Amino acid sequence: MTEPLDVLAVMAHPDDAELLCGGALAASADRGERVGILSLTDGGKGTHGSAVERAGEAERAAEVLGVCVRASAGLPDAALLHTPEHRRVVIEQIRALRPPVVVTHWTSGRHPDHRITAELVTDACFLAGLRRYPADGEPYRPFKVVYATAFREDADPPTFVIDVTAQMERKLAAIAAYGTQFAGKSGMGEVFPGGDRPMLEQVRAACARWGSLVRVPYGEPFRTRETILQDSLGSLRVSTF
Numbered sequence: 001m002t003e004p005l006d007v008l009a010v011m012a013h014p015d016d017a018e019l020l021c022g023g024a025l026a027a028s029a030d031r032g033e034r035v036g037i038l039s040l041t042d043g044g045k046g047t048h049g050s051a052v053e054r055a056g057e058a059e060r061a062a063e064v065l066g067v068c069v070r071a072s073a074g075l076p077d078a079a080l081l082h083t084p085e086h087r088r089v090v091i092e093q094i095r096a097l098r099p100p101v102v103v104t105h106w107t108s109g110r111h112p113d114h115r116i117t118a119e120l121v122t123d124a125c126f127l128a129g130l131r132r133y134p135a136d137g138e139p140y141r142p143f144k145v146v147y148a149t150a151f152r153e154d155a156d157p158p159t160f161v162i163d164v165t166a167q168m169e170r171k172l173a174a175i176a177a178y179g180t181q182f183a184g185k186s187g188m189g190e191v192f193p194g195g196d197r198p199m200l201e202q203v204r205a206a207c208a209r210w211g212s213l214v215r216v217p218y219g220e221p222f223r224t225r226e227t228i229l230q231d232s233l234g235s236l237r238v239s240t241f
Contacts, residue, residue: 006033008099012113013043014058015178020148023164023171029066036069041077049180061174080116090124095137151190158221161214168218
């Protein structure tokens with residue numbers, strides 16, 4: 001059995017995790033946590049780059065971030081469905097990797113695969129813990145599902161922001177590893193172009209905005225369905241003034 005992960009990002013396409021939560025994944029790896037990225041599809045139906053090219057880019061990006069598991073579930077790109085068949089695939093991956101924390105897309109998105117992935121992952125995390133659910137692997141239910149809300153204008157305010165200042169350059173390098181997707185671009189997917197500013201500058205500017213919310217240079221935003229528990233009033237962080 002594979003050694004369990006501490007954090008698993010489950011995203012629709014090979015470059016989604018790097019864009020949405022690459023800094024936070026690198027920060028977890030830097031803390032000694034075992035981090036994995038699971039792409040549900042190979043991204044082969046995208047306008048740029050073949051499935052083989054994108055797989056190679058994903059491996060290079062994983063090395064930059066310090067990810068110890070980089071995998072693809074093999075589901076069809078641009079055709080993800082919230083069906084028992086697709087849920088079973090995700091459940092088996094969760095049971096195999098056994099992460100207490102799972103990160104996925106926000107619940108709405110420009111690409112239908114992103115919206116479906118959020119639903120699939122949320123339901124699969126629950127169903128994976130049912131002993132009689134017909135899927136391979138021992139029952140296992142993650143403790144927390146977290147939604148990455150970067151670049152989403154329609155998302156609620158973040159529940160929390162991860163300081164990625166120390167990891168910002170690695171996040172950008174991991175994104176740059178996807179040359180077929182981002183080289184020479186000023187915007188891509190849900191990173192909308194701001195004039196002629198290069199793609200990586202767009203990402204840096206967005207992370208600077210989220211960082212400013214928690215008084216650090218760079219951050220990445222996340223949301224949970226649950227209210228987050230704070231240990232005490234005396235340990236509250238982020239100054240009011």
